Structure formats: structure tokens, C-alpha cells
Amino acid sequence: MGKKLIIGNWKMNLDMHEASLYLHKLLDTLPSHRDVETVVAPTMLTLQSLSLQVNRRIVKLAAQNFYWRDHGAYTGEVSATQLRGIVDYVLVGHSERRHVFGEGDRDIRAKVQAAIRNRIQPVLCVGETAHERAADETRDVLHDQLVGGLANVTSEEIPEIIVAYEPVWAIGTGENASPDDVKQAAKIIRNQVEHLFGKKAAGSIRVLYGGSVNVDNAADYLATKGVDGLLIGGASLDAHQFSEIVKKAHKV
Numbered sequence: 001m002g003k004k005l006i007i008g009n010w011k012m013n014l015d016m017h018e019a020s021l022y023l024h025k026l027l028d029t030l031p032s033h034r035d036v037e038t039v040v041a042p043t044m045l046t047l048q049s050l051s052l053q054v055n056r057r058i059v060k061l062a063a064q065n066f067y068w069r070d071h072g073a074y075t076g077e078v079s080a081t082q083l084r085g086i087v088d089y090v091l092v093g094h095s096e097r098r099h100v101f102g103e104g105d106r107d108i109r110a111k112v113q114a115a116i117r118n119r120i121q122p123v124l125c126v127g128e129t130a131h132e133r134a135a136d137e138t139r140d141v142l143h144d145q146l147v148g149g150l151a152n153v154t155s156e157e158i159p160e161i162i163v164a165y166e167p168v169w170a171i172g173t174g175e176n177a178s179p180d181d182v183k184q185a186a187k188i189i190r191n192q193v194e195h196l197f198g199k200k201a202a203g204s205i206r207v208l209y210g211g212s213v214n215v216d217n218a219a220d221y222l223a224t225k226g227v228d229g230l231l232i233g234g235a236s237l238d239a240h241q242f243s244e245i246v247k248k249a250h251k252v
């Protein structure tokens with residue numbers, strides 16, 4: 001597998017000044033590792049100014065959300081077309097978008113397509129709730145979310161797509177999936193991609209883990225078979241912690 005991908009999701013935190021200071025610290029502490037790609041996903045408000053400050057060889061930017069139409073009468077929305085040249089990645093179907101804002105498969109699949117159409121790499125987030133896990137439905141949930149999210153994608157487009165396995169019960173809770181659970185989930189994801197798009201596609205898609213990752217447990221996930229990187233929420237809000245995690249990825 002290629003480079004490890006480490007994405008920090010700041011969610012609705014850090015104002016313009018704080019975001020700029022954070023980026024300054026990160027650029028200062030992180031060397032450009034050829035084997036690690038480091039990405040931060042700040043709030044929409046700060047993206048444009050951070051894009052002028054960032055050195056893309058060291059840190060790239062992602063958007064946490066966007067609307068799937070490219071232009072038009074959609075008050076309050078920002079499109080992937082407008083994010084072109086500012087971000088390299090976009091999160092799609094994060095559990096908070098699915099569960100707090102009620103995004104369904106139709107929106108998620110349209111967003112995956114919009115990202116690809118605009119040459120931005122979508123990070124499709126999938127994962128089961130605690131209830132689904134207790135009912136032993138993880139495999140079915142991953143299957144449905146992958147089929148739903150990737151319905152209109154071609155096998156040629158698969159290398160542009162990243163899938164993040166983020167069990168909902170592990171996001172922001174301090175409860176982690178075990179590396180073995182993550183290995184199983186990554187295998188289910190690749191098998192499903194193989195079933196839909198063929199063996200080559202399954203080998204080319206990047207799979208991340210996210211859910212209460214921190215400095216102490218990051219290396220275990222990074223060493224887990226089938227895991228190409230991490231999506232980090234809480235622990236990414238501290239530039240020092242985030243940069244320590246990136247350094248661990250470099251060593252793995």
C-alpha cells in the first residue's frame with residue numbers, strides 16, 4: 001500500500017485566528033514526509049484563508065461538508081465547484097451528517113459524484129451504531145452504506161475514493177473499536193468493493209479508521225492490516241497531539 005493518510009476533523013471548532021495559529025504550529029513541527037499525507041478539515045469559514053497560508057506539500061485541506069449541486073438557487077450552501085483549488089478532500093456522510101442532519105444515501109451518493117466531478121477526493125464515512133453492533137448488523141450496515149454511497153461510481157473512479165470506517169459508537173466517546181474489529185471491517189469494505197467493482201478496485205481503494213483515536217492508540221490502528229490511515233476528531237484539535245500522531249504514521 002502507498003502513503004498513510006491522516007485527516008484531522010476539527011468539526012465546529014476553532015475560529016479564524018485559532019485555526020491560523022494551529023496551522024502555523026503544524027507547519028512548523030511537521031516535516032514533509034513522503035510516506036504520510038496530512039490533511040486537516042477546518043470549518044468552511046476558515047478554508048479560504050487557510051488555503052493561502054498552507055504549504056500543500058506538508059498539509060492539505062479538506063471540507064467537512066458541501067452541497068452536491070454545482071451552482072444555483074441553494075441559499076446558504078457551498079458547492080464542490082466553489083471548493084475546487086481550495087481543498088483536496090471532502091468528507092461525505094460523516095456520522096454527524098447522517099444522524100444529526102438526516103443525510104441519506106441519495107444525498108451521500110450525489111455528493112460522492114459531485115466531488116469526483118470536481119476533482120476533489122471524497123472520504124466516504126461508513127459505520128454502524130451501537131444498536132446495530134449489538135444486533136450483529138455491522139456487515140449489513142457497511143454493505144448498505146457502500147452500495148448506497150458508491151452506486152453511480154465507475155471502477156476507474158475508485159482509486160480517487162477513500163472509505164473511512166467510523167463506528168458511530170466510537171466517535172467522540174473514548175470507546176474504541178479493537179484493531180481486530182477494524183481489520184474485519186476493512187476486509188468487509190474491500191470485499192464489498194471487489195464485489196461491486198472488481199479485484200483491482202478493491203486493492204486501490206484506501207480505507208481509514210476513525211473513532212476516538214489518540215496519541216496512545218494511533219500506532220495500533222496504523223499497524224492494522226488493511227488500514228491506510230486515520231480520521232481523527234477530538235485529538236486533532238490540539239496541534240501538538242495531531243502532529244505526534246502524524247509522526248507515528250511516519251514510523252509505522
Ligand code: PEP
Binds near residue numbers: 166
Ligand atoms: C470524527 O469526528 O470523525 C471522529 C472520529 O471523532 P473522534 O476522533 O473524536 O472520535
